[in-house]
Each structure stands twice: as C-alpha cells, then as structure tokens.
Amino acid sequence: MTAQGQSGARNTKLLVGLAIIAVLAIAGLFAAGLVLSAQPGKRPVPGSPAPDFSMPLYDGYRAGLPETIRLSDLRGNVVVLNFWASWCVECVKETDALEAVWREYRDRGVVVLGVDHLDTEPAARRYLEGFGVTFPNGIDIQQQVSRAYRITGVPETFFIDRQGIVRKTVIQALSRAELAAEIEALLAE
Amino acid sequence: MLSALSIGVVLGLWLAGVAMPRAAVAQSPDPLLDDRVHDLAKQMNCPTCAGRNLADCPTDTCAQWKAEIRAQLEAGKSDREVLTYFQTRFGPTVMQEPPREGALLLVWIAPVAAAVALVAAGVWAARRASARKSPSATQPAIQSEDPYVVALEEQVRQS
C-alpha cells in the first residue's frame, strides 16, 4: 500500500469511527431521554419536603396574604395546596368543599391555597366569583408550581403539614368530609 | 471554489434566517378579528390535548384561550404582545416551535451545523479515497449489441 493509500485508509477509519460514535451518541441521547422521562420523577411523595415556590396571588383573593406568596412563609400552618382550572369539570365538585373547610379552619392555622393551572384570568375570575370563593388563589406563572409538583392534571391536592412536609396527595375531587378528616389529623400533631 | 463559496452563502443566509428571533407572524392582509385569532392560535399549542395546535382544538379550554386572545386583540394589543403574554404566563411550551434562546437554540442550529459537517466530511473523505484506476478508464466499454443502446450511451456520456 502506498503512503497515500495508508493515510487514506487511516482517514477512512477515522471517519467511520466518527460516524459510528455519532450514531451511538444519538442513540444514547434518545436512550437517556427515554429512561429519564420514564422515571416517576421528583414528584413529591408523602414524607418528602414540599417544594418551595413563590406565586403571585389574584387581586381580591389574597385573604390577608402578601401580593406574592412563598410556600415557606406559610410554615407553621397546615397547607392544603389545590391545583384547579376554570375549564376543569371535576374541579367543580370540590370547590364548595374547599371553601367550606377554609371558612371553618382558617382561624386554626390552616391555609387553603389554590393554584390556577393553565387558565386565563377572566375565566378564572368568573369561576371564583361564581362559587363565592374567598380562599387565596394564585396564578401559576410559567407553570412553575405545576412542574415542581409534577402534576398530571387537575384537580390535584397536596396536604402539607406544619413542618412543610407533604403528607398526602390526592388525584381526584375531594369531599368536605375527606378534607376535614385529613386537616384534623394534621392539626392534631 | 466558486461552488463552495455559493454554498457557504446560501447556508449562511439560511442559518441567519433560522436563528434570528423574529416577528411573530406576518400581519394577515385580512384584518378580520376572527382570522387574527385563528392565525395566532395556529402558532400555539393546545394546553390540554397532545400535539395539536390551539386553532384545531375543539375543547372548552381551547375555546377559553381563544376568547382570551380575541379579548386582547380587541383591546388593541399587537400579535407580538399577545404571544408574549401567553409565553410569559404559561412558559415557552405554549408555542408550537421551540424558543430561540438559551440551550433551545440548539435545536435550530444543530441540523444546519450537521449538514455543513456532513458536506465537509463527505468531500474530504471522497477526495482521499485511494485511487485504483486512472480517471480515463473509469467508464467500462458499452456492452450491448443493440446499436440504439450504443448510440444512447454515447450521447449520454458526451452530455
């Protein structure tokens, strides 16, 4: 083999090697994506700390809380974190219950905090006014809170105890009795 | 040399066109509000269904979002302002194309970069492939008794 042939062979080997590495890298990328997305993710499970977030509250739905609420500011309270949307059919079933427990327990150190998910403000306001809601509700800017809590849809509710630990997650509408039972249990600690 | 330059210019223009942040949408010549809402909705994702755009989506959620777009346009907002509002409020995932910023710029640049890399590699490799025969003998003798085929082959080779 001539010198030119030898360097040609080397170059070919190099290119072939590069091509194979490139394809394997792409396959690896796809694999990584598959594997990572298949994991349940860092969804807060009972016993894990509730991810902190800050959320602007709707005007008129602050209930004495600051304009932008941080979850950590509510430490010491039992927090019922509820994800909802005005277009959510299931949510309709629990809004009255949430409002009722808010009125019953707000003086006992319980905060019912609503997170409006993928919603438009006019529609959200119409919904809240329609139900006569007074508990604090906020806009989930850039879906930060929804992503932090890895919600899969609405309604979803997270019960957070006074130390900021998630104690129960529910992926369906709750009745007043169920809400009260869980709140009482967390208050009793 | 000239061909390389011209390919370079074309690629450069394309890359610039793709990577530059741009105006949201060409203003539709038809000023009807319905059409403006529709045009904007086509650039956005349906928030609740998989992979469909907002315009094609029949659900109530989408109807609400389209109503919001309409309300904002009626209030005098421009197309760009409306899209920015939705992106600020709901995040970049609300658009039908990835934003041209940060790491996501990669999805725009990568294919062009790959094309350039492939062309370069291919030319380099092809030129260095070891020669076996001299160029003049590369075309084999035309193997056919049929005079038509011979004539055609010759004509093709001359062209």
Place this chain on the structure above:
Amino acid sequence: MITDVGYLAVILALAASLYAVGASFWGATRNDDRFVQSGRIAATLTFPLILAGALGLWFALVTGDFGVKYVAQVSSIDTPLFFRLTALWGSQNGSILFWNLVMAGFIFFAMLRPWREDRPMLPYVTATMMLILAFFLFINLVVANPFERFLFPPSDGAGLNPLLRHPGMIIHPPMLYAGFTGFIVPFAFCIASLATRRTDNLWLLASRRWMLVGWAFLTAGLFLGGRWAHDVLGWGGYWGWDPVENKSLVPWLIGTAFLHSAMIQEKRGMFKNWNVFLMLLTFASVIWGTAVVRSGVLTSVHAFAQSDLGPLFLAFIVVMLVWSAVLWISRLDTLKSDNRLDSGFSREGIFLLQNVLFVSTALTVFIGTIFPIITEAVNGTKVTVGPPFYNQVAVPQMAALVLLMGVAPLMAWGKASARALGRMSIAPAALTLVSLAALFAAGVRQPIPLILFALSLYTLYQTLIEYGRGAAARVRSMGESWPVALGRLALRNQRRYGGYLIHIGVVLFAIGATGKGFYGVDVLRNIAINDTITVGNYAFTYRGLRAVPCEFNDCRTMQASILVTDAQTSAVVGAVFPHRDSYPIQQHTATIADVTGSWFEEVYVILAAWENNGATASFQIYINPLINLVWLGGAVMILGFLVAFWKAPEPVRAPRVAAGLARSAAPSR
C-alpha cells in the same frame, strides 16, 4: 381451539427462527451445507407458522371470541365483518403480530430466491433475518401477546377505534409495515457481505429490487397516511409533522439516499463505506421509529399506549448497532473505493451533495421529533417542536433536493463540463422563467412560493426534456414514431426512466404542497341559518343542521348542510355535508369534513360547533389550491416505481447484469 393452535404456531415460529440462527452459523463456520440448508428451511417455515397464528387470531375476531383480550379490545358484537378483519392491526399487540407476518413474508421469498453467486452469503442473511424476527416474536409473545385470555370472558367488546374505520387507515398500516420490514432483506445482505468479505457490488445487486419494493411500500404508506389524515382527522391538511408521521419519514429519507448512492457504487465502485453506513442507519431508523411509537413516550394523535416496549427496543438497537459497527470496522480493509472523486462538479459530486442533504433532512426530522423527550427529561418542560420548526428548517433542505433532482441528470460522470451544463440548462431555465412570469401575472407574488415553484418547474421541465431528448435520439436513429420511441425508451432503460418518472412525481407533489401551503385559506366563521358568508372566491350558505343515522351502531351524527356557490357569478360549486360523529362508549368525537370545489382548488368544510340547536353554527373553512397534485404526485411516484421495477423480458437486460457482476467480481482488496 383454532386460536390456540394459532398461538402455538407462533411459539413454534420463534423456536424455528432460533434454530435457523444456530443452524446457519454452525453451517457457515463448519462449512457444512446441510446445516445451512436446514437453517434455510426453518427460516422458510416461519412464514406459514406466523400465518397460522394470524389466521387463529382472525378466527377469534370474526367469531367474536371476546375471551381473547385483544378481540375485546378492538371489536364488539356490532363490528362489521370487514372491520373485524382489519382490527387485526387495530391495536398494539395484534399489530406486532401483523408486523411479524409481513416480515416473515419477505423472509419467505428471500429464502426461496435462487442463490447462485451469492450463495456464500446465504447463512449470514438467514441468521441476520432470523435474529431480528426472533426478537420481534419474543416481544410479541412475552410483552405484547394478542392471544391472552380473560378468566371471565366479557359479553361484548369495546369496538374498533372510530378513527380506524376508514379505508385509508385500513390500508395505510400494512403498506407502512411492508415498507419497514422490506428493508430487512437489504440489511441482511449488507451484514452478510461484511461477514463474508464480499464487499463488492454483489450485495447491492442482490438486494436492489428488495430495497425498491420496501421503498415503494413506504412511499405508498406515507401518502395513504396523508390522505387518511386529510379525510378523517379534520384539520384540512395532510401532514402535521407529528412524531408518528416523522418516524415513517426518517427511514424513507435515508432509504432514498441509499438508493441513489448505491447507483454510484455500482457504476464507479465508490462510496462503499457510505453505503454500508446508510444501510445500517436505514434499518436502525426503522427500529427506532417503531420503538418511538410503541413505547408510549411521545404523545401523538395516533401513538400506542404506554408500555414496557421502549427499553427492549432500545436495547435491541444498541446491540444491533454495536455488533454491526464491530463487523464493519473489522472489514474496512475490504471497502476500498475503486475510484476517487476527481471533481465535485460531476454526477458523483452532485449525488454526494444530494445524499448529504437527505441525511441532514433526516437528522433534522429526527432531532425535532426527540427534542421534546430530551427537554422533558432535563428540566421537566416538554417543549413542542411543531410545524413552524420543520417549515423553517427541514423544508428548505427538501427544496434544495428538488433542485438537485433537476441538475443531476445533466452532470457527467467523472468531471462535468460547465459549458455543456449551461447549454443544456438554457431550455428548462427559459421555460421556467416564462412560467414564473405567467405566475406573477396571475397574482403569485410572494418570494418564497415563487422560488419553490421555480425550483419545481425547472426540475419538471428538465426531466421532461431529458425524456424527450432520449426519445428524439430513437426517432432519429431508428425511425420510430414518437409514441413508440417514448415507450421503448422507457422499457429499455427502466431504471433511468422509472427514476425520472418518480422525480416528476416528487415535483408534482412539491408544486401541490407549495400551492396548498402558501395559498391555502383557513378560517373559522360563524353562520346563522340561511345566511351567507364569503371566503375567498366562494359564498357559503348555511342551510341547517340535523341528526342523521350514523354509519355504525355506537355513534350519533349531527350533519350540517351548506351550499357553496361562486362568489362572483353565483354559479353553484357544490353542496357539502360536514358532520360530527360522537361515540359515547369510546368517549370520542370525530369531525368529518366534506369537500367540493374543482380539481385545482378544493373547498373543505368542517362543522366546528353549533348553538341553539343549529340556529347558528361555526365552520372551519379551508380552501386548498393544488392539493390534488399532492395525491397525483404520490401516484406518479408509484407508477415510476413500477416502470423501474417491472421485469421486462428484454435481452438487453442480461448484458447489464453480467456487466455489473463482472465489475463487482473483481476483487476489491
């Protein structure tokens, strides 16, 4: 009982395939032809065995045996017979069985072909195909088994997904599967050529027709899918850059690149490594495509549900890639080019550029498709990569390919003459300019569609002139009449003129896509009953809404009627009856459009919503100019394939094949 026999047959098929792998390897390494033949026979048997399995499942479907879980999943008592049969591929588990059936069919014919010069490759071809089949049979039996039974059979099934009750949807999966699995034969030949060190043109010649067949099925599948989307999905278009569509396009792009670069290797002995690479990539992309759709990782209009198949497919791709790569690297010394690229300005150079563009387009579509998975894994946000992305990044590359299609036939092998190129470009360029002027005068003013039309028309004229030039040579030298000359020309050069016809089909498609894409109108309008609105050149009068009997037993239909007339002349264009079918059991609503208009301009109407019992209704109105060229283009492409593929008993064929083999038999070490 019959179904259980079918089940057993599939298990036997897996056993046969595993045996065939072992026997083939044993026979190859020991040089014992008896084992090679035994492996071949076992491989041939897999098809009748899997067919028995499919028949068993069909029997269960036709007799409504809801004890079989799959039958309950995809059919019900009311399902008509025809749909019971097509329900075989209606859902995940059955469709994998169907995939295996089609793949085994290709293997069957590959095993039965006469093996002469390529006989040393036989054991490796058999082993490769059997390994792949064994994998798919394994997942079909272990993870996605359609023969599973309920302990307590239900009395009725869920019924076939309404989206699948359309002729397009019935034939589109079989076509696609035939396309994908058809590539298994060229892939196996590629591996065999590496294994046996016969890395000359032998494997290309042996697998050329298989590759063409796979390609043709894939093309047909893509167009049929587009047609189905247009008719049934109700968004006025035919391609949405949906992940499931993309995963069929990527193998098509790479496969088309391979078809072209294989020509270069046959003629000039170049690009050998590239062809091996493309073949591996084609097949890897087929497996990736099927993995992406069946693993449930991508949300799409028509993906299968979440399953465990993702990791298995991934493991399979990685193993296959690594194994092929090792084999390839170890054979690099046999893959030397016979010639070098003298000049980029040549047919080889153009083909290289075109190949690179095909691969980069495929890479673009691939990146766009998997990007949402990556971003979701990295920071939880599932970014959407929708049509705007592809229109800006992929379409320009495809437009460049259309241009290259027109330029390539003008380029000579070795080194092209710029003067000759210029001389021969004058006619098509002139025709293109005239056409552009006409378009401009007719109102086509935007720069981008003008450019796209220009590229397409240039290539169209160029290809037609090429054809005419060849026929003119015949008329001059042989005194034939023009029709005879045109026909005989194609018959004696099937590959070339079949190819040109395919190119014409592509150009027709490009023109249709440009027309619809840039001059399509898409609006949402609300009309009160007996009112008229105008969109474009058409007036739409809403006549009313009523409930009509639905096509099937499990749905309810609301149908609107609209009279479409010409806005200027008030001549009647047609009447449309778009309807919405709701399927309460399936919790699904289908919006079915109705079309009217002319062949050149389609008027497509969808019933979007209604209020007050139909006193007012909203309609999505699309006006799609030139969309029928899209379907025509696809049909012409298939016609071109038939011209290229049809075996004509002409004597001129023999010297060509012999010459090809003579060139390839020269040792390439």
